[in-house]
Amino acid sequence: xxxxxxxxxxxxxxxxxxxxxxxxxxxxxxxxxxxxxxxxxxxxxxxxxxxxxxxxxxxxxxxxxxxxxxxxxxxxxxxxxxxxxxxxxxxxxxxxxxxxxxxxxxxxxxxxxxxxxxxxxxxxxxxxxxxxxxxxxxxxxxxxxxxxxxxxxxxxxxxxxxxxxxxxxxxxxxxxxxxxxxxxxxxxxxxxxxxxxxxxxxxxxxxxxxxxxxxxxxxxxxxxxxxxxxxxxxxxxxxxxxxxxxxxxxxxxxxxxxxxxxxxxxxxxxxxxxxxxxxxxxxxxxxxxxxxxxxxxxxxxxxxxxxxxxxxxxxxxxxxxxxxxxxxxxx
Amino acid sequence: xxxxxxxxxxxxxxxxxxxxxxxxxxxxxxxxxxxxxxxxxxxxxxxxxxxxxxxxxxxxxxxxxxxxxxxxxxxxxxxxxxxxxxxxxxxxxxxxxxxxxxxxxxxxxxxxxxxxxxxxxxxxxxxxxxxxxxxxxxxxxxxxxxxxxxxxxxxxxxxxxxxxxxxxxxxxxxxxxxxxxxxxxxxxxxxxxxxxxxxxxxxxxxxxxxxxxxxxxxxxxxxxxxxxxxxxxxxxxxxxxxxxxxxxxxxxxxxxxxxxxxxxxxxxxxxxxxxxxxxxxxxxxx
Amino acid sequence: xxxxxxxxxxxxxxxxxxxxxxxxxxxxxxxxxxxxxxxxxxxxxxxxxxxxxxxxxxxxxxxxxxxxxxxxxxxxxxxxxxxxxxxxxxxxxxxxxxxxxxxxxxxxxxxxxxxxxxxxxxxxxxxxxxxxxxxxxxxxxxxxxxxxxxxxxxxxxxxxxxxxxxxxxxxxxxxxxxxxxxxxxxxxxxxxxxxxxxxxxxxxxxxxxxxxxxxxxxxxxxxxxxxxxxxxxxxxxxxxxxxxxxxxx
Numbered sequence: 034x035x036x037x038x039x040x041x042x043x044x045x046x047x048x049x050x051x052x053x054x055x056x057x058x059x060x061x062x063x064x065x066x067x068x069x070x071x072x073x074x075x076x077x078x079x080x081x082x083x084x085x086x087x088x089x090x091x092x093x094x095x096x097x098x099x100x101x102x103x104x105x106x107x108x109x110x111x112x113x114x115x116x117x118x119x120x121x122x123x124x125x126x127x128x129x130x131x132x133x134x135x136x137x138x139x140x141x142x143x144x145x146x147x148x149x150x151x152x153x154x155x156x157x158x159x160x161x162x163x164x165x166x167x168x169x170x171x172x173x174x175x176x177x178x179x180x181x182x183x184x185x186x187x188x189x190x191x192x193x194x195x196x197x198x199x200x201x202x203x204x205x206x207x208x209x210x211x212x213x214x215x216x217x218x219x220x221x222x223x224x225x226x227x228x229x230x231x232x233x234x235x236x237x238x239x240x241x242x243x244x245x246x247x248x249x250x251x252x253x254x255x256x257x258x259x260x261x262x263x264x265x266x267x268x269x270x271x272x273x274x275x276x277x278x279x280x281x282x283x284x285x286x287x288x289x290x291x292x293x294x295x296x297x298x299x300x301x302x303x304x305x306x307x308x309x310x311x312x313x314x315x316x317x318x319x320x321x322x323x324x325x326x327x328x329x330x331x332x333x334x335x336x337x338x339x340x341x342x343x344x345x346x347x348x349x350x351x352x353x354x355x356x357x358x359x360x361x362x363x364x
Numbered sequence: 365x366x367x368x369x370x371x372x373x374x375x376x377x378x379x380x381x382x383x384x385x386x387x388x389x390x391x392x393x394x395x396x397x398x399x400x401x402x403x404x405x406x407x408x409x410x411x412x413x414x415x416x417x418x419x420x421x422x423x424x425x426x427x428x429x430x431x432x433x434x435x436x437x438x439x440x441x442x443x444x445x446x447x448x449x450x451x452x453x454x455x456x457x458x459x460x461x462x463x464x465x466x467x468x469x470x471x472x473x474x475x476x477x478x479x480x481x482x483x484x485x486x487x488x489x490x491x492x493x494x495x496x497x498x499x500x501x502x503x504x505x506x507x508x509x510x511x512x513x514x515x516x517x518x519x520x521x522x523x524x525x526x527x528x529x530x531x532x533x534x535x536x537x538x539x540x541x542x543x544x545x546x547x548x549x550x551x552x553x554x555x556x557x558x559x560x561x562x563x564x565x566x567x568x569x570x571x572x573x574x575x576x577x578x579x580x581x582x583x584x585x586x587x588x589x590x591x592x593x594x595x596x597x598x599x600x601x602x603x604x605x606x607x608x609x610x611x612x613x614x615x616x617x618x619x620x621x622x623x624x625x626x627x628x629x630x631x632x633x634x635x636x637x638x639x640x641x642x643x644x645x646x647x648x649x650x
Numbered sequence: 651x652x653x654x655x656x657x658x659x660x661x662x663x664x665x666x667x668x669x670x671x672x673x674x675x676x677x678x679x680x681x682x683x684x685x686x687x688x689x690x691x692x693x694x695x696x697x698x699x700x701x702x703x704x705x706x707x708x709x710x711x712x713x714x715x716x717x718x719x720x721x722x723x724x725x726x727x728x729x730x731x732x733x734x735x736x737x738x739x740x741x742x743x744x745x746x747x748x749x750x751x752x753x754x755x756x757x758x759x760x761x762x763x764x765x766x767x768x769x770x771x772x773x774x775x776x777x778x779x780x781x782x783x784x785x786x787x788x789x790x791x792x793x794x795x796x797x798x799x800x801x802x803x804x805x806x807x808x809x810x811x812x813x814x815x816x817x818x819x820x821x822x823x824x825x826x827x828x829x830x831x832x833x834x835x836x837x838x839x840x841x842x843x844x845x846x847x848x849x850x851x852x853x854x855x856x857x858x859x860x861x862x863x864x865x866x867x868x869x870x871x872x873x874x875x876x877x878x879x880x881x882x883x884x885x886x887x888x889x890x891x892x893x894x895x896x897x898x899x
Binding site: 034105221222223225226228229232233235236237238239240242243244 | 670702704724725726727728729734736742745750752753757758765766815
């Protein structure tokens with residue numbers, strides 16, 4: 034079952050967050066931007082973990098909500114100058130949540146393999162909406178005005194030099210808030226009920242849980258969080274394109290989850306950093322990054338079954354296992 | 365009027381092509397419970413085989429058996445080497461395994477043949493218009509593809525209804541636990557289903573090459589449309605895939621011809637309607 | 651007698667050509683332990699699944715406190731106070747025993763009270779969960795992972811989960827199967843006790859248990875009700891002896 038890091042784990046994660054926050058003290062802008070990318074993808078993968086690791090739903094259409102969140106900035110641009118982030122972020126969340134609610138309401142009428150196919154197909158439909166209709170601003174993407182830091186006419190103008198640092202810290206803050214929120218959610222009975230659905234959906238229904246609405250709630254919330262991630266992507270890059278909604282991004286988020294560890298809430302964060310790091314290294318060695326990505330996946334699915342969060346030192350693994358249940362009666 | 369007739373025929377021909385791809389997809393899922401996202405890449409490989417063989421020998425006729433034989437071999441290899449280990453794994457693992465295969469197939473294609481668009485010429489014999497009714501005439505090659513696909517579909521129904529291995533496959537697709545009960549050789553059934561499914565997808569690619577031309581990632585669009593076919597048609601049945609494919613083929617073609625503003629969206633709206641009305645698919649036995 | 655807590659009238663369920671449950675009439679009353687017996691394949695488990703909404707009836711009526719409920723989904727049955735256990739153990743294996751029971755307990759709260767609460771805090775569902783665990787004798791195993799329990803303990807957990815939500819109707823499908831004799835006896839006594847303020851339906855193969863605890867017995871054969879009456883009546887009914895008890899003896 035999915036676990037949340039305990040006291041030591043949380044301490045280690047906090048230390049890692051501080052290390053990321055300290056990057057601007059010594060790293061060049063390139064690495065700050067790379068870290069920002071990893072942070073945004075970590076939000077995205079974390080939002081998908083709510084479906085995969087918590088509720089037990091494997092969706093291949095999650096990138097659509099990421100893209101809708103990013104395009105929210107572009108759509109707001111139609112109303113004039115750069116919107117305040119205090120407006121664009123809630124708008125992104127709302128749009129992504131609405132899209133996820135509509136897709137989820139239909140897709141959750143199916144299960145398993147068919148759920149995968151339906152989410153993928155509806156994700157592709159949203160891809161076409163931004164790819165082919167005037168709504169999206171073109172198949173090749175469009176530059177967007179970065180949401181501003183303004184409130185009641187006061188604006189904090191960020192200089193070009195400061196921007197990588199500011200975006201890094203902002204993205205870090207959003208990721209930490211998202212992680213903390215999900216950790217809290219898992220402690221509520223809503224979170225426990227979702228975990229119960231993953232363990233045994235049929236039993237949850239017969240115990241009196243209307244699992245359809247619980248799953249739809251999780252799907253909508255996960256979509257809204259993906260919208261947050263997409264918004265932060267658009268704000269960091271100042272560019273959005275239909276490719277953000279493409280289904281290979283959903284598959285890559287699943288890869289981050291598996292890479293980091295399916296069994297831990299923080300797994301996708303580790304996975305996202307590993308994914309971005311490996312991608313960067315591969316990009317420096319070869320132009321054929323997809324080859325590297327494909328081979329890495331093969332290694333993970335064939336060998337590294339519990340992800341990075343599941344790696345244990347050999348000495349720890351030899352600790353005595355909990356005593357097995359006494360063999361009393363045979364059926 | 366002849367315009368509509370041509371679009372209808374186009375839709376039927378496109379739908380039959382979709383049937384070749386989605387029948388393998390649905391059988392592989394029905395029998396082995398495995399999701400093969402790389403099924404669209406197999407279609408792409410078939411199209412590239414047509415491009416290479418037809419370009420090298422000047423004849424598409426050689427490309428068709430090459431695609432079928434290559435498909436049987438590649439399917440058997442994939443089944444024995446990889447998929448066999450994944451039948452009982454979680455969906456997440458299956459998704460990522462087959463996603464990795466997509467990346468590797470596409471990268472292999474890029475290394476061997478580059479990233480350009482290519483057209484594949486229609487065989488000279490069939491590069492004519494066949495007069496139909498009145499002043500309406502229709503491409504001989506499209507007609508040939510239509511007839512060939514119908515023939516293959518007929519052969520598949522016969523094989524499934526009339527042969528031992530066929531009835532074993534049907535039993536396995538409807539109730540996987542039947543395989544053990546009937547004492548059937550599950551390993552052999554899996555191998556046959558996977559190899560045949562792969563060969564059908566690659567044959568579809570080779571047949572489609574002159575119509576859709578040949579380009580990187582061409583399998584993605586077909587894969588997703590085939591998912592729509594399977595969802596609309598219904599769970600794990602060849603007949604469901606057949607009628608679903610025809611319906612989607614016709615709707616997609618007609619909407620692109622007559623409702624350009626809804627272009628790519630019509631089939632998804634149809635899928636949404638089916639999910640609301642009959643979430644198990646239009647042609648599934650309830 | 652008052653309105654039955656649950657009543658089946660002509661309840662029928664077909665699977666293709668097979669009629670698994672055929673025009674069954676049955677009434678469960680609070681204060682009564684109603685045993686349903688019959689040979690394997692008589693349709694007892696299908697009946698349980700019909701009464702708990704796992705399956706929809708093909709024909710006939712199903713009344714809960716007098717209201718028609720045949721088209722309800724299973725979760726509404728549980729919320730309306732129908733608790734059940736499964737013949738094949740069906741629990742949330744990766745979770746602790748206490749969490750299994752607590753989820754069952756909270757299922758009957760209204761959504762606003764059910765979901766926002768923090769799980770580790772003490773609140774009403776936890777007390778109900780702990781009480782149910784104590785009652786079935788699993789209090790000591792509360793913090794074990796359900797997947798590690800022995801077969802007998804899993805049966806106890808099933809009953810605790812059915813009890814935790816405070817149901818009025820309890821449908822227990824072979825709850826004692828596979829338990830040791832001591833536990834079995836203890837739980838039989840518990841069932842008797844529960845029948846005082848619940849309508850209990852018990853499916854059970856052990857005739858000694860049935861005749862010891864049941865207030866009323868229904869005998870099913872081939873999907874039909876063969877006989878229905880007090881244990882005394884059933885023990886003496888010639889038709890039952892021929893059709894069923896004869897085989898068992």
